[in-house]
Amino acid sequence: MYKYDEIDQQIVDERVAQYRDQTRRYLAGELSEDEFRPLRLQNGLYIQRQAPMLRIAVPYGMLSSKQLRKLGDIASKYDKGYGHFSTRQNLQLNWPKLEDVPDILAELATVEMHAIQTSGNCIRNITTDQFAGTAPDEIVDPRAMAEIMRQWSTFHPEFALLPRKFKIAVSGTQDDRAVVQMHDIGMEFYLDKNNKIAIKVWVGGGLGRTPILGSVIREHLEWQHALTYCEAIVRVYNLHGRRDNAYKARIKILVKALGIEEFKRQVEAEWAHLKDAPNTITETELARVSKHFDAMPYEALPAHDASFDTAIASNLAFAAWAKRSLHAHKISGYRAVTLSLKPHGSAPGDATTEQMHVVANLAEKYSFGELRVSHEQNLILADVKLSDLFAVWEKARANGLATPNIGLLTDIICCPGGDFCSLANAKSIPIAVAIQQQFDNLDYLHDIGDIELNISGCMNACGHHHIGHIGILGVDKDGSEWYQVTIGGSQGNQASIGSVIGPSFSAEEMPNVVQKLIEVYIKERTDEERFIDTARRLGVAPFKAHVYADKNAAKDEVAA
Amino acid sequence: MSNLIINNAVANDEWTLVKLPASQIAERKQAGKVVLFKLTGENTVTDEQIAGTVIPATGKIIVPLSVFITRKAEFQARIASNEIGVWIDTHEVLESLIENQADLNVLPIIAVHVERFADGRIFSLGALLRTRYDFKNELRAFGDVLRDQLFFLKRSGFTSYLIRADRSAEDALASLKDFTKPYQGAVDNPNPVFKRYNRAV
Numbered sequence: 001m002y003k004y005d006e007i008d009q010q011i012v013d014e015r016v017a018q019y020r021d022q023t024r025r026y027l028a029g030e031l032s033e034d035e036f037r038p039l040r041l042q043n044g045l046y047i048q049r050q051a052p053m054l055r056i057a058v059p060y061g062m063l064s065s066k067q068l069r070k071l072g073d074i075a076s077k078y079d080k081g082y083g084h085f086s087t088r089q090n091l092q093l094n095w096p097k098l099e100d101v102p103d104i105l106a107e108l109a110t111v112e113m114h115a116i117q118t119s120g121n122c123i124r125n126i127t128t129d130q131f132a133g134t135a136p137d138e139i140v141d142p143r144a145m146a147e148i149m150r151q152w153s154t155f156h157p158e159f160a161l162l163p164r165k166f167k168i169a170v171s172g173t174q175d176d177r178a179v180v181q182m183h184d185i186g187m188e189f190y191l192d193k194n195n196k197i198a199i200k201v202w203v204g205g206g207l208g209r210t211p212i213l214g215s216v217i218r219e220h221l222e223w224q225h226a227l228t229y230c231e232a233i234v235r236v237y238n239l240h241g242r243r244d245n246a247y248k249a250r251i252k253i254l255v256k257a258l259g260i261e262e263f264k265r266q267v268e269a270e271w272a273h274l275k276d277a278p279n280t281i282t283e284t285e286l287a288r289v290s291k292h293f294d295a296m297p298y299e300a301l302p303a304h305d306a307s308f309d310t311a312i313a314s315n316l317a318f319a320a321w322a323k324r325s326l327h328a329h330k331i332s333g334y335r336a337v338t339l340s341l342k343p344h345g346s347a348p349g350d351a352t353t354e355q356m357h358v359v360a361n362l363a364e365k366y367s368f369g370e371l372r373v374s375h376e377q378n379l380i381l382a383d384v385k386l387s388d389l390f391a392v393w394e395k396a397r398a399n400g401l402a403t404p405n406i407g408l409l410t411d412i413i414c415c416p417g418g419d420f421c422s423l424a425n426a427k428s429i430p431i432a433v434a435i436q437q438q439f440d441n442l443d444y445l446h447d448i449g450d451i452e453l454n455i456s457g458c459m460n461a462c463g464h465h466h467i468g469h470i471g472i473l474g475v476d477k478d479g480s481e482w483y484q485v486t487i488g489g490s491q492g493n494q495a496s497i498g499s500v501i502g503p504s505f506s507a508e509e510m511p512n513v514v515q516k517l518i519e520v521y522i523k524e525r526t527d528e529e530r531f532i533d534t535a536r537r538l539g540v541a542p543f544k545a546h547v548y549a550d551k552n553a554a555k556d557e558v559a560a
Numbered sequence: 561m562s563n564l565i566i567n568n569a570v571a572n573d574e575w576t577l578v579k580l581p582a583s584q585i586a587e588r589k590q591a592g593k594v595v596l597f598k599l600t601g602e603n604t605v606t607d608e609q610i611a612g613t614v615i616p617a618t619g620k621i622i623v624p625l626s627v628f629i630t631r632k633a634e635f636q637a638r639i640a641s642n643e644i645g646v647w648i649d650t651h652e653v654l655e656s657l658i659e660n661q662a663d664l665n666v667l668p669i670i671a672v673h674v675e676r677f678a679d680g681r682i683f684s685l686g687a688l689l690r691t692r693y694d695f696k697n698e699l700r701a702f703g704d705v706l707r708d709q710l711f712f713l714k715r716s717g718f719t720s721y722l723i724r725a726d727r728s729a730e731d732a733l734a735s736l737k738d739f740t741k742p743y744q745g746a747v748d749n750p751n752p753v754f755k756r757y758n759r760a761v
Contacts, residue, residue, distance in 0.1 A: 007741050007753055018738050022708065038678055039708055121678070151743040151753070157715035158687050158746065161680025227744075227752075238684045273692060278745040278755060285754040 001062045001370055002147045002292040004112040011154065012109045015116060019043050020102035027099065038161070043101070044090075044118030048422050051095045055118040056108060060128045060146040060170075061089035061373040065364040068371065070111045072356030078104050083356070085341060085349045087413060087464055088167070089127050089373040090118055094420050116154055121162045123153035123234070127169045129177040130374035133293060134336050134382045136328050140172035140189035140197055144290040145226060148281060152227045159234050163241035164249035166234065167206075174493075179375065181205045181214045181495045182467065184251045185233060187226065197223040203233060203263070204255030207461035211497045212252045215260040217267060223286070225271075227279045232271035236263070296368045296383050301333025305386035318393055320442060321404040326389070335389065337367075337381040338374070339396050340403040340411065344436035347429045348414040349377030358399045366392055375464075376413055378406065408445045409453055409518070410436045413464055417457030417474065418481070424457035426474025426481035431455055431510050438511035448518055451531040452491070467491045469532040470517060471498045472510065483510055487517065487543055488535045496536075501544045516547045563729045565710075566698070566720040568736060570729045573722070575645060575669060576616060577702070578623045580609045622647050622671050629660045645669035647702075650681040654688055664695040671700040672718075677709065683716040690717035690747045707732035711739060717747035 004012075019039075026036040040046075044055035056071065063071075071091055075083045078100050084092040096104060108114055117124055126146050133141045149168065153159070159166070171178035172189035180186025186202035199221040205214025221229055237251045255263045312319045327336040339359060342348050351359070359379050363371040366388045367381040374380055379401075384392055396402040405411045412435065415421065417428030432455055439445055454468030458475075465471035471486035482504040489498030505513050518531075520543050525534045535543070564573045583606055605626040613627045615634065622645035628635065635644045645667055648657065657664070664670065670689060674682045682701060689695040701713050702722035710721055714736055723729040745752040753759070 005759055007757065007759065010740060011743070014739050018735075035677065035706065121680075154743050155712075155739060156744050156746075157712040157742075158683040159680070160683065160709075160712045161678050163680075235684050235687075239681055243679065243681075278750045279752050282754065285759075288754070288759055 001064060002059075002143075002289065008112070008151075009109075012112070012114045012116075015114060016102065016105045016109050019105055023099070023102050038120060040098075040101075041120035042117055042122055042160075043105075043120075044115035045098070045101055046119065046422075047098075048094070048420055052098050052101075053416075053420065054093045054096045054101060054104065054115060055086070056091045056093070056113060056115050057118045057125050058090050058113075058373050059150050060126055060132070060143060061130055061375075062143070063371050063373065064111075065360040065369045065371070067111045067113055068356050068360040068363070070107065070113070072353040072360065074104055074107055075356065076353040082350050082352045084347065084416060085351065085373050085377050085379070087375050087377060087415070087462060088125055089130075089375055090125055091373070092416070094416070119165075121164050121166075123156065123159055123162075123166045123168065126150055126153070127167075127178060127183075127375060129171055129173055130372045130376075130380045131177065131327060131336055131382065132172070132372075133295075134327075134329050134331075134334075135173055135177075136330050137174040138172055138330070139174065139191055141290075141293055142170040142172040142178075142187075142189050143293045144286060145187075145189065145223065146170050147289050147292070148285065149226065149230070152230075152279065158231075159238060162234070162238055163243045164246065164251075166237075166251065168230070176491075176493050176495075179464075179467065179491045179495070182207055182464075182491070183214065185230060186214050189223070192220060199223060199226060201229065201233075203267075204252040204260070206250055206252045207464060207466050208250065209247060209459035209461075210250075210252065211461070211466040212256065213495055213497065214252075215255065217260065217264050224281050225275060227281060228274040228277055229267075229271055231279065232267045232274050235270055236266045240266075295331075298331045298334065298383070299385070301331075301385065303332045305333065308386040308389055311390045315390075317397075317404075318390060320446070321393055321397075321402050322389065323446075324404045324406040324408065325402070329383070331383075333386050335384055335386060337384050337389070337392060338406045339379045339381065339401040340406055341378050341401070342405055342411050342436070343400050343403045344405075344410055344440045345433055347416075348412045348432050351379070355399055355401060358395065359401065362392055362395060376411065378411070404442060405445060407450050407452075409439050409448055409451050409514075410445060411452075412436070413452070413454040413468065415456050415462035417455075417463075421457060421462075423460055424474060425459075425476035426457050426483065427507070428455045428457040428463060428472075428474055431472060431474075431483065431507060434507075434511045435514050438515060448522070449530055453514070454489075464491075465489070466497045467495060468498065469530075469535065470514060475504055477504070481507060483507065485513060485517075485547075487540060488532065490532055499540050501540050502548055513547055517543055520546045563723045563725060563727075564720060565723065565729050565733060565736075568733065570733070571720075575620045575622050577647065577671070578613060578615060578621050578627070580605060580624050580627070581612045581614075583609050619643065620668075621645070622669060625649075625652050625657055629656065632660065639666055642668045645671065645698075647671035647673055648685070649673050650675070650679050650685065654685065654693065658693060664689070664693050665697060667695075667697060669698040669700060670695060671702055674701060674703040674705060674709075677704045677706055679704075683712055686713065686716035686718050687747050707735040710735045711737075715742065715746040715748050 025031045046053045079093045079095045166184045168185045169178040169183040170187045182205045188200040192198040201218040202214035203217040242248045372380040412432045414432040418424035453470045454464045455472040456463035456465040467489040473484045484504040486498030625648045628646045700720040
């Protein structure tokens, strides 16, 4: 993974000093609440319901063992001994003290980490596929370009105060796992007909209260121009995006209002001036950064391992875990492993200090000292030998990290919700926990098969509810918490936004509502169909009819 | 005590800022070249305001863009003696300045007014004035200008900063040096870090 040189280190060190002084001025009354807000937000510090929340950047989801160990230490020293991995592959601490944040940043800087631009109206952490560099369907490893873009976007002077937040995702695989169509800018790397790295650029996608899939603004962009082309897009947005209404301020609203053709015309006119400017990426720079992502020192291994095969055949629990948690690898004899942060009955994406230490040790011992955070809020060991998998499983299981539910109904994506977040309309964690308890039967979960259930506590959509096969959105009705349900949303190449099935439900009704949706699927599915396929084929109607049948019957009774 | 920073030091202000008279009309206007869309809620400058703007008879003055355009004939002699600068609001459109004044370098100063700290349009305007329209003279930020914008303003081509009256310009100087080796190329140094240094692995 990328290692800092003196220049990178100096920037994070100077950032610590800058933020320490900003905090000092705020506490001394030299900065008003309103003046400090954009400053602390650009450093990932929110003021929440109970305490501040600090979001620590995990660039494109990559962590070293040393970094994860430090995150565990920080969670224990400055927080309540746990952290929350977010859908943007970052780590959030829910209970730090505002006065401690400069010290936390100083500790992070010792392991080449920071909280720069994890919030605020600026370019946020760039996200990508958690299997970058290891996935068999990968065409271009996007991490070097993601790092080059991270550096470019860090304290970019022209884009420090945009109309609204700005999210970029990059992907280099056949099957998109980075949700590029749901980002302000999505970059899909591919090899063009001359076998050169090229980029298909998407713009104006996003979730939030106005979910929109991105539009292609350029089918073919040579990689050298990635930064200048982004500058053209963000400049047009910076000058013309709305600033009078925060809810209409994302770039998607500008793109929609102008139409993609007019927006593209303006961007291309701007880019005509910026193309080949000094920010054009050089071969030397790409080669320098790419070297940090060179292939691991893999052993030459056969495609099968006898001890692994024996363990699968003799240990049902291990086999069940392996079926869900292992992912194909470019290199023979290796697998990527997802460690579940979704044990039934606790907040999705949370990890304790002890768990962080365990995973750091596992990565060190079995996966070249590196790991990744997925946007599904799990942790990934990307390079494990087949012969080591049983040992990894035993250690993970002993520490609550081996729930065999990856990609199943209880592998829920969930925001912190009303328990923590001051933006939320409703709680989301208790809904996730109740659903996990309702479906706490592994055979049944495996029978239901691949499905994505996403929960957001408000329309800001941190839990990506629009693209869940089942999406749950917390809404406020006259001061009480209700939940709106969508089906048919999806991430990936066939990305789609879910449709609302009908009037919203109370929290108590939710596990049963999900149960009924699943019942329709089980009854109607063909042999090959996943939930999403059945939902797409049949549409909302049969699901709606079954879910609301009891409610309608109850109404009829009252009427009669 | 002056609250103006020029380059890296507190300095006296030689310029008088000419303001528009207050307007009663707070209409929402469609501003900018993106007339299809851009509803930013900023006030329109009215003909009455432009006509009613009082121009001091002598001295160096910075006049509002709308006044400069509409009453340009009045300023010709003083432009020749380097007494006229122009200020623009962040929602105003640079093209309207260029259309009326092709060579910006006859102006010794252009100032950009930022009403709210969070309005980052000022940075793009600075970059465009410097790189697109080759403006070489003093470029000033005024309005809600606080020390934590200075580093970004400097990198976007600004050379002077009128710090908000209730804050110390002396204290603000430190923030011009927040970062020693920024990553990306910008106006003050067009080369990104990978072209400024040898970053061998």
